[in-house]
Each structure stands twice: as C-alpha cells, then as structure tokens.
Amino acid sequence: MIPADVGTLRAELGATGYLADDGLATxxxxxxxxxxxxxxxxxxxxxxxxxxxxLAEVLDTRMFRLQCYEGLTAAEALYEWNHPRQLLAIRLAESRGEALADDDLFGEAYLLARPLLAAVTHPGPRPAVLLIDEVDRADDEFEAHLLELLAEGSVTIPELGTRHAVHRPVVVLTSNRTRDLHDALKRRCLHHTIPHPDTAAVEAIVRSRVPEVGDALADQVARALGRLREPPLLKPPGVAEAIDWAHALHALGVTTLDAGSAGRTLGAVLKYDEDRETVLDAGLEAVVGGR
Known part of the structure; x- marks a missing residue:
C-alpha cells in the first residue's frame, strides 16, 4: 500500500485532484x-x-473522521454503549426471571465504536486513515486522551481493556492554530505547515478542481484572490474560497471576471460583512485589474 517514493505519492495525489508540493508529499x-x-x-x-x-483515496482504504469541537469528550470520540439495547436485554432478563451481571451488559455486543475506536479496530486488509480534524478546537483535556492512540496505536475501554490495532491507522491531525497544542501531543507527531500557495499554484488547483471554467478564468480567479489577500481582512480567503468562487462564476455562465461578476459573487469568497465593505470601499476594479 505504500507508494514507492515521494514522487509517486505526489503524482497519485495529483491524480485525485489534490496538488501537493514536495514538502507536503514528503x-x-x-x-x-x-x-x-x-x-x-x-x-x-x-x-x-x-x-x-x-491520501485515503490514494491508499484505497477506509477513512474515519473525527471533527473536533469545544466540549468534545473521550467517550464521544472513542465509543459509547448501546443503551436502548442494554435496556431491552434487562427487560428480557426480568421477564425470564434471570439476573444480569455487569459483564453481561458491557460486552462487545453492546459497544458502539466511534471514530477513534473504529480506526484502531479496522480489520483491514489495509490500515485505515484516521483524520482528527481541527484538534485545536477541542479542549486541552481532550489532547491527553489522544496520547495513547498517537504513541502506541491503541485505545483503552475501562470495561473491556486495551484494544491494540492489528493494522495501525495512518493518523492525520489538522489545526488552524487557534490555540497552541501541548508539547506532549506534538512530540508524538510529524509536523508540517501548509502555507498559502502562490498565484501559480492557486491557478493550477482551480484548473484541476474546476476544469470547466477554462484556463483564462482560472488565471483571473487566482490573481484576484491574491489581490483580495493584500488588504487587512478579518478572514483572508484561501484556496477553498478560490474553488468556491470558480464554481459560482461557472454556475452564472461567467467566462471573464470583471467588476460586475466579482460583485455578484463576492459572497462566495468573502464571508464577513466587514471584509466585503473593505473590498468594496477600495473598489472591485482593483481586485479584477490587469496583470
């Protein structure tokens, strides 16, 4: 399942429509x-x-995604018990005059795997990809619950013991850097920062992801995006917004980006009223201007 080398992986990622530079591919x-x-x-x-x-597409394997948020608990990320089924078992036992021990109710039959446990217990034949998305949005305490998984490829269920991965998952964590992550978590990970790509790279990405817009419009969108990132905005647009913008322009039948079409579709690329006002005050002609 492992690509032969970095160049091969980079090419295979490109075939999925994802253009990675050499640093990210490595x-x-x-x-x-x-x-x-x-x-x-x-x-x-x-x-x-x-x-x-x-990456999951290239490896042709299952991907499990954990979307982090404030207040996320280990139980929500790891597993939970099937309470309705447990209650049904209790009522059935009572109707038969039988007694149930804790071991009868807290077994594999009543266990519901959440993303972390599902990735660890994935039967294969290929290891799963586990995406822990926006880990910086979770509370500090949640990071501690990830350390066993990150270090050993295992998770512990108090009622059942430790589960070790037969096929250790490929774990990718993402962070928008809304807060600093603890050193204990970082020490267990490889690290890479994805910078905002330059204009040529944005154009290539738009052409790859939205080929129907054509080369000329992809070039105009990439250059306009660069100009939109110059003034101090609350949320400077990124590659995802460039792709959304290209889709919006194509849906409206636009073949050339001008001030009018930019104004009609500005909501696809700028998501704060204050940012739109800043750009409109400066003039859309400056955004769609010449080279």
Missing part, C-alpha cells in the same frame, strides 16, 4: 511509511482536510 509519505501521526497546521482553507481525504 510529510504524507513519511506518515504512511513510518506509521507515525502527522500534524498539519495552516490557515483555514489551505487544504489540510483535503490532504487526508486524498
């Missing part, structure tokens, strides 16, 4: 070859989540 290759967790950091919209999706 980080993903090492995560697979060494089976070591990879922490991807960068601005929202630079393709961190998409990298894990593309």
């Amino acid at each position: 980080a993903l290759f090492l995560a697979v070859a060494l089976r070591q967790p990879l922490l991807l950091e960068g601005e929202p919209g630079v393709g961190k989540t998409r990298a894990a999706l593309a």
Whole structure:
C-alpha cells in the first residue's frame, strides 16, 4: 500500500485532484511509511482536510473522521454503549426471571465504536486513515486522551481493556492554530505547515478542481484572490474560497471576471460583512485589474 517514493505519492495525489508540493508529499509519505501521526497546521482553507481525504483515496482504504469541537469528550470520540439495547436485554432478563451481571451488559455486543475506536479496530486488509480534524478546537483535556492512540496505536475501554490495532491507522491531525497544542501531543507527531500557495499554484488547483471554467478564468480567479489577500481582512480567503468562487462564476455562465461578476459573487469568497465593505470601499476594479 505504500507508494514507492515521494514522487509517486505526489503524482497519485495529483491524480485525485489534490496538488501537493514536495514538502507536503514528503510529510504524507513519511506518515504512511513510518506509521507515525502527522500534524498539519495552516490557515483555514489551505487544504489540510483535503490532504487526508486524498491520501485515503490514494491508499484505497477506509477513512474515519473525527471533527473536533469545544466540549468534545473521550467517550464521544472513542465509543459509547448501546443503551436502548442494554435496556431491552434487562427487560428480557426480568421477564425470564434471570439476573444480569455487569459483564453481561458491557460486552462487545453492546459497544458502539466511534471514530477513534473504529480506526484502531479496522480489520483491514489495509490500515485505515484516521483524520482528527481541527484538534485545536477541542479542549486541552481532550489532547491527553489522544496520547495513547498517537504513541502506541491503541485505545483503552475501562470495561473491556486495551484494544491494540492489528493494522495501525495512518493518523492525520489538522489545526488552524487557534490555540497552541501541548508539547506532549506534538512530540508524538510529524509536523508540517501548509502555507498559502502562490498565484501559480492557486491557478493550477482551480484548473484541476474546476476544469470547466477554462484556463483564462482560472488565471483571473487566482490573481484576484491574491489581490483580495493584500488588504487587512478579518478572514483572508484561501484556496477553498478560490474553488468556491470558480464554481459560482461557472454556475452564472461567467467566462471573464470583471467588476460586475466579482460583485455578484463576492459572497462566495468573502464571508464577513466587514471584509466585503473593505473590498468594496477600495473598489472591485482593483481586485479584477490587469496583470
């Protein structure tokens, strides 16, 4: 399942529509070859989540995704018990005059696997890809629950004991750097920061992901995106917004980006009223201007 080398992996990622530079392709290759967790950091919209999706596609394997959020608990990420089924078993035992011990109710038959446990117990034949998305949104305490998985490829269920992965998953964590992650987590991971790509790279990505817009419009979108990132905005647009913008322009039948079409589709690329006002005050002509 491991690509022969970094160049091969980069080409296979490109075949899925994901254009990775040599640094990112190397980080993903090492995560697979060494089976070591990879922490991807960068601005929202630079393709961190998409990298894990593309990797799972290249490896032709199952992907499990854990979307992190404030207040996420280990139980929600790891497993939970099937309470309705447990209650049904209790009522059935009572109707028969039987007694149930805890071991009868807290067994494999009543266990519901959440993403972390599902990735560890994935039967194969290929290891799963586990995406722990936006880990910086979770609470500090949640990071501690990940350390066993990241270090040993195992998870512990108090009622059943420790589960060791037969096929250790390829783990990709993403972070938008809304807060600093603990050193204990970082030490267990490879690390790579995905920068915002330059104009040529944005154009190539738009052409790959939205080929129907044509080369000329892809070039105009990429250059306009670069100009939109110049003023101080609350949320500078990223590659994801460039792709959304290209889709919106194509849906409206636009073949040339001008001030009018940019104004009609500005909501696809700027998501804050304050940012739209800033751009409109500066003039859309400056955004869609010449080379």
